[in-house]
Amino acid sequence: MTGNYRLGVDVGGTFTDVLLLNVDTGTTWRAKVSTTPEDQSIGVRTGIDRILNEIPDGSSVILQVVNHGTTVATNALLESKGAKVALIVTEGYRDTLQTRRSQVPGGLASWITWKKPEPLAPLEATIEAPGRIANDGTEVRPFDAALFAERLQTLHKHKPEAITVSLINAFANPVHEQAVLRVLADIMPDIPVSLSSDVLPEVMEYERAVTTVCNSYLKPTVHAYLHNLLAALEGKTKHLRVLRSDGGLSSVALATHFPVALALSGPAGGVSGVVTSIAAQTQYKNLITLDMGGTSFSLLNALQLIIEL
Numbered sequence: 001m002t003g004n005y006r007l008g009v010d011v012g013g014t015f016t017d018v019l020l021l022n023v024d025t026g027t028t029w030r031a032k033v034s035t036t037p038e039d040q041s042i043g044v045r046t047g048i049d050r051i052l053n054e055i056p057d058g059s060s061v062i063l064q065v066v067n068h069g070t071t072v073a074t075n076a077l078l079e080s081k082g083a084k085v086a087l088i089v090t091e092g093y094r095d096t097l098q099t100r101r102s103q104v105p106g107g108l109a110s111w112i113t114w115k116k117p118e119p120l121a122p123l124e125a126t127i128e129a130p131g132r133i134a135n136d137g138t139e140v141r142p143f144d145a146a147l148f149a150e151r152l153q154t155l156h157k158h159k160p161e162a163i164t165v166s167l168i169n170a171f172a173n174p175v176h177e178q179a180v181l182r183v184l185a186d187i188m189p190d191i192p193v194s195l196s197s198d199v200l201p202e203v204m205e206y207e208r209a210v211t212t213v214c215n216s217y218l219k220p221t222v223h224a225y226l227h228n229l230l231a232a233l234e235g236k237t238k239h240l241r242v243l244r245s246d247g248g249l250s251s252v253a254l255a256t257h258f259p260v261a262l263a264l265s266g267p268a269g270g271v272s273g274v275v276t277s278i279a280a281q282t283q284y285k286n287l288i289t290l291d292m293g294g295t296s297f298s299l300l301n302a303l304q305l306i307i308e309l
Helices: 040-052 072-078 145-158 175-187 205-232 252-257 265-279 303-307
Strands: 005-011 015-022 028-034 065-070 085-090 126-129 139-141 162-165 193-195 240-243 249-251 288-292 297-301
Touching: 005 040, 015 040, 028 040, 040 205, 065 265, 072 205, 072 265, 085 205, 126 145, 145 175, 162 175, 162 205, 175 193, 193 205, 205 240, 205 252, 240 252, 240 265, 249 252, 265 288
Parallel strands: 005 065, 065 240, 085 126, 085 162, 162 193
Antiparallel strands: 005 015, 015 028, 240 249, 288 297
């Protein structure tokens, strides 16, 4: 069947919503089906098939693009269902995730007890890599591959499902992280690795480490989901794009490599929609978006994005 068809899919904790648009005519079709937590791609394909059954010759429709918002990353974080993560740090910085920052959240935090959440990579699965890079990118101490390989043997008993490498000043020079990656490829080749110099090449050691650990925590879950989704959509679409936490869209390859960019993407997509569809076209500018799902509830102020219009 000819025509320029685009599909929007939003997977929530309870329902999966599907919207089909014929760009040439402006005609739309909608479907709402139950989300399938065991494999969200099943619910997505069910919704698509339900819509296509409403269209004459719908079985022959090829979707030009599928734009997809999913809570798979957010829910994995909220429900603590991510991967077992091991962490590689620079010698002397083994407690990076435990030390964190001196600030604690909340106005009452100075006179109440705040229980810190458990790090996504435990201390017992944290290994120190020999070597040191200065903040200007120069090498202070060389990386010792043989010594690191020896230390790495202790990780086998923890059976990590993903590994994070976050070394001091890797934002200035990633050479030691890349050397660690080569050793990991030889010793633990089947385990996905996230480098802080790839995920968040910025100053501030804790922020870079915790973001990259989160990326590792989500990587197996998001990879499995998007792999299943591509299989479910095989032959039905030319392009699949995934909603990011900045309200933009990502290719499947990038979403799989940087799954941390999908966390809280649903509320961010809502803000983008409010800015482009409401604030830009009406007198209303200072707005708040609300996203109520089956797992979480989010409020975001759209003012900052609106100011840029």
